[in-house]
Amino acid sequence: MSTVALLQKWKDSGAITAAQFDTLNALVRKERFSVFVELNVLLYLGVLSLVAGLGWTINTYFADLGDAAILIGLTAIFTASLYYCFTHKPGMVVDYILYLACLALAAELAYIESRFQVLRDHWDYYVLLSALVYFFFAYRFDNRLVLSLALSTQAAWFGVKISRFDLISSDSLRAAAIGYGLVVSGGGLLLAHQGIRKHFLETYLHVGANVLFIALVSGVIDRNANWMYLLGLIILSAVSIRAGVHFHRFVFVVYGTIYGYIGVSAEILRRLRTDTAALSYIVVSSTIVIAAIVIIARRFGREE
Amino acid sequence: MRRYSIEEEETIQAQDLIREWMRSGLLEKEQIPRLSEDLQTDLRRTNNFLRLVLFLFTAVIIGASLLLLIEVLHITEDRARAMACAVAAALCFGLTEFLVAKFRVYGFGVEEALAVGAVVLVIAAVAQAVSNVKIESLLAMALALGAVGGLLLYFRFGFVYAGVIAITCAAMVPFPLVHSVVGRHLLAAAILLVAFVLVRGNDLFQATAFAGLYVVLNLRISPDAVIDHGWFYWTSYVMVWVLPFVGLSLSLRARDRLLMDVSGAMLIATLATNKLYLGLPQHNWDPILFGLFLMIAAVCIRRWLSKGPGGARFGFTPARVLNRDSRLMIVVSTVSAAFQPQASPSARAATETAKPQFAGGRSGGAGASGEF
Numbered sequence: 100m101s102t103v104a105l106l107q108k109w110k111d112s113g114a115i116t117a118a119q120f121d122t123l124n125a126l127v128r129k130e131r132f133s134v135f136v137e138l139n140v141l142l143y144l145g146v147l148s149l150v151a152g153l154g155w156t157i158n159t160y161f162a163d164l165g166d167a168a169i170l171i172g173l174t175a176i177f178t179a180s181l182y183y184c185f186t187h188k189p190g191m192v193v194d195y196i197l198y199l200a201c202l203a204l205a206a207e208l209a210y211i212e213s214r215f216q217v218l219r220d221h222w223d224y225y226v227l228l229s230a231l232v233y234f235f236f237a238y239r240f241d242n243r244l245v246l247s248l249a250l251s252t253q254a255a256w257f258g259v260k261i262s263r264f265d266l267i268s269s270d271s272l273r274a275a276a277i278g279y280g281l282v283v284s285g286g287g288l289l290l291a292h293q294g295i296r297k298h299f300l301e302t303y304l305h306v307g308a309n310v311l312f313i314a315l316v317s318g319v320i321d322r323n324a325n326w327m328y329l330l331g332l333i334i335l336s337a338v339s340i341r342a343g344v345h346f347h348r349f350v351f352v353v354y355g356t357i358y359g360y361i362g363v364s365a366e367i368l369r370r371l372r373t374d375t376a377a378l379s380y381i382v383v384s385s386t387i388v389i390a391a392i393v394i395i396a397r398r399f400g401r402e403e
Numbered sequence: 404m405r406r407y408s409i410e411e412e413e414t415i416q417a418q419d420l421i422r423e424w425m426r427s428g429l430l431e432k433e434q435i436p437r438l439s440e441d442l443q444t445d446l447r448r449t450n451n452f453l454r455l456v457l458f459l460f461t462a463v464i465i466g467a468s469l470l471l472l473i474e475v476l477h478i479t480e481d482r483a484r485a486m487a488c489a490v491a492a493a494l495c496f497g498l499t500e501f502l503v504a505k506f507r508v509y510g511f512g513v514e515e516a517l518a519v520g521a522v523v524l525v526i527a528a529v530a531q532a533v534s535n536v537k538i539e540s541l542l543a544m545a546l547a548l549g550a551v552g553g554l555l556l557y558f559r560f561g562f563v564y565a566g567v568i569a570i571t572c573a574a575m576v577p578f579p580l581v582h583s584v585v586g587r588h589l590l591a592a593a594i595l596l597v598a599f600v601l602v603r604g605n606d607l608f609q610a611t612a613f614a615g616l617y618v619v620l621n622l623r624i625s626p627d628a629v630i631d632h633g634w635f636y637w638t639s640y641v642m643v644w645v646l647p648f649v650g651l652s653l654s655l656r657a658r659d660r661l662l663m664d665v666s667g668a669m670l671i672a673t674l675a676t677n678k679l680y681l682g683l684p685q686h687n688w689d690p691i692l693f694g695l696f697l698m699i700a701a702v703c704i705r706r707w708l709s710k711g712p713g714g715a716r717f718g719f720t721p722a723r724v725l726n727r728d729s730r731l732m733i734v735v736s737t738v739s740a741a742f743q744p745q746a747s748p749s750a751r752a753a754t755e756t757a758k759p760q761f762a763g764g765r766s767g768g769a770g771a772s773g774e775f
Contacts, residue, residue, distance in 0.1 A: 102416070105417055122429055125718075126725075129658035129718070130718050132720070133720050133724040133725065134708070134721055135723040135724070135728045136728050136731055137664060137667060138701045141667075141701035143735070144671070144697050145696075146698065148691075148697065152687065152688055152690030152691035153691060155687045155690065159687050160687070243732075243736035243737065250740050301733075302736070302740075349450050349452035349453055350452050352452060353453075356456050357459070374470075375471065378468075378474060379471060381463060381464075381467040382464055385460045385464045385467070386464060388456070388460050393513075395453060396450075396454075399453075
């Protein structure tokens with residue numbers, strides 16, 4: 100039976116109201132057709148192209164244009180964009196104009212430090228400052244795109260901070276990544292617990308979980324690294340799978356399964372001496388993973 | 404020939420729709436049990452995340468099992484390896500049939516990996532059996548088998564991605580076979596045009612064929628197209644302007660979202676490659692103008708549509724109607740965090756130098772290109 104026929108049947112039997120029938124019928128027959136995603140994509144590409152072009156132009160012509168012209172131009176873009184955001188109702192266009200403002204600010208701060216070296220060895224405070232500004236705007240305007248920018252800028256600050264201590268090694272970078280992952284995940288949980296923009300929590304957890312997993316897996320794969328990475332990876336995988344199943348966020352089950360499998364397998368395969376043993380391990384362990392996932396899949400069906 | 408009846412597939416589509424309508428607030432949660440009574444099916448499904456894991460691990464098992472067999476039995480000859488691949492392919496296909504018949508799985512990941520694995524193993528078997536032929540012929544044969552196999556999987560199990568792979572493989576067959584650039588592009592375009600006509604009515608296949616047609620005709624995005632003059636070059640220039648408008652015209656009339664999106668992307672690609680085509684000099688500020696154009700176009704379309712009666716014109720609305728649109732934008736914004744140069748731990752090494760440079764957008768990844 101076609102969807103239109105089903106809707107008619109449900110309306111006749113009183114399962115749906117006449118108003119619901121009209122709305123759903125219009126959707127099925129494509130009499131009401133949303134171009135929401137397409138307009139978002141156009142705006143996103145537009146902002147990215149504009150900012151890339153600005154960077155390219157400034158980089159090539161900064162000697163001809165002069166510092167004043169560049170700084171006035173970038174400040175004008177930043178203030179005009181912010182003015183637009185504060186004077187218009189939140190919505191699709193405001194979201195991307197705010198994103199443009201944030202990228203213009205980033206370009207301006209980078210330009211100031213590269214030309215005038217105001218903070219010299221402490222230039223990482225620009226990174227911290229811009230991250231804080233992005234967090235403020237993300238929360239003020241309920242903007243996930245700017246939140247993602249804030250999170251990646253915060254990650255950059257963590258990396259720069261580590262480099263300040265002259266401790267550049269795989270372990271110190273992993274430690275920075277683990278610290279960052281814990282701060283992001285913990286911060287997201289804390290803010291959500293306080294009821295502040297609870298819908299941002301998943302963004303925090305996705306970013307935090309991936310950074311943590313990547314750091315731990317790289318630690319496990321590194322032959323000279325501490326065994327604590329493996330222990331951390333197993334615990335994190337178990338927590339991720341358990342929480343994913345409990346809260347019906349199955350992408351975290353995927354993270355836990357795949358990252359966990361890669362890490363544990365790297366450790367086991369390193370100890371197996373023959374190809375036959377390694378291949379046997381892969382067949383048996385993959386079968387166990389499939390059996391476990393099938394049990395979860397049967398329990399939850401099509402739920403997402 | 405089909406493993407699932409049309410009624411079963413319609414039921415599954417309707418199940419997905421009512422779930423989406425409930426999420427979008429168009430149906431109440433209490434109404435769902437009553438509506439679901441009309442949508443009963445014995446097919447077993449899972450969500451897309453678990454499906455992905457099941458697909459990946461099944462594929463790993465297929466590969467590892469075959470290698471284990473070759474290792475244990477010390478199969479070294481090409482013919483014997485070809486035979487092993489052929490037997491494994493038959494086994495995979497048989498297992499797919501068994502799982503679908505016995506457990507009534509549908510889009511469950513395991514049976515999909517087995518079916519796709521069967522096609523890949525057939526290609527591997529043929530490649531092993533005729534390993535002495537030229538690489539071009541081997542590649543063409545693999546692509547042809549991929550096209551036939553994809554088509555078979557689509558007709559037998561309804562895997563739409565297999566249909567997409569079939570169209571793509573079929574269009575690529577001329578590339579290793581035909582020496583002349585013009586000849587292979589024309590032949591590929593002809594195959595895609597025929598596919599476009601044949602699959603009319605199937606949104607995904609139609610969009611795939613149309614996108615492919617554009618890619619093989621736009622000589623500025625095809626990696627193998629080295630010509631920059633002559634009748635074919637200028638005909639292709641005309642075509643890359645004509646195709647997006649034809650696609651937009653067809654899709655807006657039919658309200659075909661995929662074709663509309665593909666045509667929009669084609670128009671953007673045409674604008675981006677126009678100067679290259681004409682041999683005009685590129686300017687640093689071109690992306691600024693292009694970005695402004697895209698933003699102004701989006702704002703104007705949005706305003707024009709929202710000022711229509713009921714916030715829509717001709718049925719098109721800039722408002723979000725279904726929840727899945729929001730979910731898609733959430734995914735895009737979350738994933739965008741990874742595009743910043745500093746986002747991954749491994750990229751941190753790039754920040755080792757304390758001396759700041761106006762390159763790479765250190766203050767938050769300014770400059771999407773990372774070439775700031």
